[in-house]
Amino acid sequence: MRINRSIRFGIGVMALAIVAAGCGGGEEKNASDSAASGKLTVGIKYDQPGIGQRNPDNTYSGFDVEVAKYVAGKLGVKPDGITFKESPSAQRETLIQNGEVDFIVASYSITDARKQKVDFAGPYFIAGQSLLVKADNTDITGPESLNGGKRLCSVSGSTPAQNVKDKYAKDVQLQEFDTYSACVEALRNGAVDAVTTDDIILAGYAAQFPGQLKVVGKPFTTEKYGIGLAKGDTATRGKINDAIDEMIKDGSWQKAFEATVGPSGYPLPAPPTVDRY
Template sequence: MRITRTVRTAVAALALAAVATACGGDEERSATQSAAEGNLTVGIKFDQPGLGLRTPDGSFTGFDVEVAKYVADKLGVAPENIEWKEAPSAQRETLIQNGEVDYVVATYSITDARKEKVDFAGPYFVAGQSLLVREDNTDITGPESLSGGKRLCSVTGSTPAQNILDNYAGDVQLQPYDTYSACVEALRNGSVDAVTTDDIILAGYAAQYPGELKVVGEPFTEERYGIGLAKGDDETRGTINDAIDEMISDGSWEAAFEETVGASGYALPTPPTVDRY
């Protein structure tokens, strides 16, 4: 009886382990499977005006939000069945790899290094890195003018921060923060001299603080925003690519841009071409 009871206990433990693995564990989830169950969890930024912003009433607005909802609709999921999850720059790959989100639409630049960990659909937008300064600043006009010990803020784990380290380090004092909203507050209170990230993100903050902040210089990189999803989830990636193409061709892409970003004065760009790598 003791042997039988031991064997049964071991079998039960193995069964529970198998169920746990099937329910999540280290296995990357498929967004298509989640959609078939009627729900999606989508990673966005919560603090980027015009792109991904949580409003005081708890709702979410922005271009990335509209893109995410359009994609969800093509996957068969209504907006009310989307769970929005904050996706800080440094955590986006981890959220995808751990299966905490089905996909990420969060000003997520497609890079070769990131493609080793996750897959991308898109791009759905092409931006360029720029600089945000206080309205009364006259000596910062572009990346070359950041010398002399200027204090520059960007976000940990972001492409713009890495670009500064790689190409414009010199005597720039790069001060990484967890979020761009924290960088903007540091700029407003004089703790840093400039904030760097993509021009469309900075335009949203400048519009949020009119007469106080401004975007300066021409964009000095090209950032192709993609929708991040689990590595190897080819079926979902194909569906999302089709959705982006359709969003552009049916006019929804332009309408979403004008509704969310247009008020900042950022000019409507040429729609991107989806890269079906």
């Protein structure tokens, strides 16, 4: 029996596709592979003074940026080989899972829920959730004073927003925006009464608007900042953990903190211990 030429051609194409798939064409690159090429795409925040910020001249500054540069250097990538990508809180896991970034350094708290989707190196810093209010506010002194219909702003997809929902949402009107800078603007124009996130981030905003805003109350959570990367990329996670250890030991960690966060008045904390889970 004769086989139609078009059918034979189709069978041949399918066979080639199967062979190609069997030869490893579907293997995924990890962060170490990217670093070996001299290039890395790193997720950061663009709107957190002292932590991660894109400046008007399109340069980047902040403690997270310095940590990212140091880690990249230990992976063999020079600063000009780094592409920084904005990583909003609600999109961080998706950016990692889709391979749009090699790793994320963006005030990214390590939580059990997030560890189901991505891996973490670190922590490289330990912060605590607090509150930012107008400088003349005397009503709000801590989370226990968030009652009577106070309007509180945080960011969707963030740990602070979830904390408020779980513990302090009975008498609070929680408003969630895409960025903390939008929350701060709402606070300045009177649309909300307070902003909540980690104290180190709030200190940066208070310093950005001296005399207008202040951080109140003692931190009421413990937030371990980690470097997020693809789930299962244990080789790269180990290398990044080694880099964080070295950054702390050689004094670069303290130097980076003092140059970026220090001007806000936030006191130098003790460096964290890397958790090699």
